[in-house]
């Protein structure tokens with residue numbers, strides 16, 4: 001804590017937020033991004049500041065640790081990619097750091113690069129449950145600093161809960177990325193590598209026609225034509241506990257749900273992505289909401305209290321593009337509407353997933369159950 005000035009050379013200052021660093025002179029860089037002036041490091045974020053030669057900076061707040069040399073494994077430097085590359089690894093393996101490093105390295109060489117943030121549980125580009133895309137021509141200290149140019153709403157913070165939508169979302173974002181003719185598309189994948197997770201990686205590889213899979217510590221066997229490159233996990237990865245992860249998810253949510261929210265009524269036939277609502281709209285008779293019986297065809301019915309729809313996080317879509325977000329306040333089956341707070345009323349459809357949000361505190365709450 002406090003504030004101090006430091007001069008160091010050919011070493012790395014690992015700064016843990018909340019802190020502000022101000023560079024006075026020298027070549028100070030974060031993952032290849034040259035730092036000039038001030039940079040703030042948010043709470044629970046850690047930035048490695050490398051001095052290529054000598055770097056003089058002052059740090060206020062946070063905590064710091066100094067290590068000799070670089071914290072970047074040497075095999076990260078040997079990567080030269082073009083086309084589509086998925087970055088995969090367990091949680092806390094350093095995927096986002098490697099993605100940022102590769103992005104900067106390629107951008108600095110003049111290769112226009114797009115990043116697809118598919119790590120929907122710990123989103124950097126876009127709120128939780130959204131696959132975000134950003135295409136850049138300049139380096140960045142963190143992916144959080146990038147603007148979400150386009151997004152695909154899946155509404156789950158674990159791809160295991162919505163596998164089909166996740167694969168469709170990554171494919172859509174890859175197509176969108178290629179419409180901007182980048183030299184490289186990096187896909188930061190979720191840290192799900194257990195049962196089903198490897199299968200998901202294979203499915204995404206096939207769906208998007210990946211050229212490379214850069215794997216941090218995962219043994220993968222993929223079809224021929226896809227190059228698997230194994231790289232090291234940095235020993236400086238700082239694992240995050242579940243409280244820190246929740247804090248960071250809520251922070252990402254606030255970035256995209258802040259500002260004046262508009263109160264609107266959405267007709268149920270404009271809400272997609274939830275099988276209960278689709279069933280009500282199509283009168284399929286499989287669900288009974290608040291004891292209001294719908295005609296049942298096959299006798300098997302599932303009882304659903306309508307309050308479960310309150311607080312569901314929604315994505316707002318216009319002409320197929322994600323244009324905003326919202327939260328359902330109240331679901332009114334009798335009137336066939338959902339009352340919601342939204343970031344814009346200029347939308348055609350609302351997509352529901354499983355994530356639910358407290359609209360006052362702007363915090364995640366228990367998700368919509370699997371029925």
Ligand SMILES: Nc1ncnc2c1ncn2[C@@H]1O[C@H](COP(=O)(O)OP(=O)(O)OP(=O)(O)O)[C@@H](O)[C@H]1O
Nearest residue numbers: 046071091092093094095096097122234236237238
């Ligand atoms: N090479 C490195 N040098 C210094 N710090 C690193 C390095 N790699 C990762 N870290 C630190 O470790 C932490 C976790 O890294 P990162 O977010 O990249 O992992 P991840 O695998 O993407 O995590 P998640 O489980 O959230 O998907 C971050 O605070 C990051 O700054």
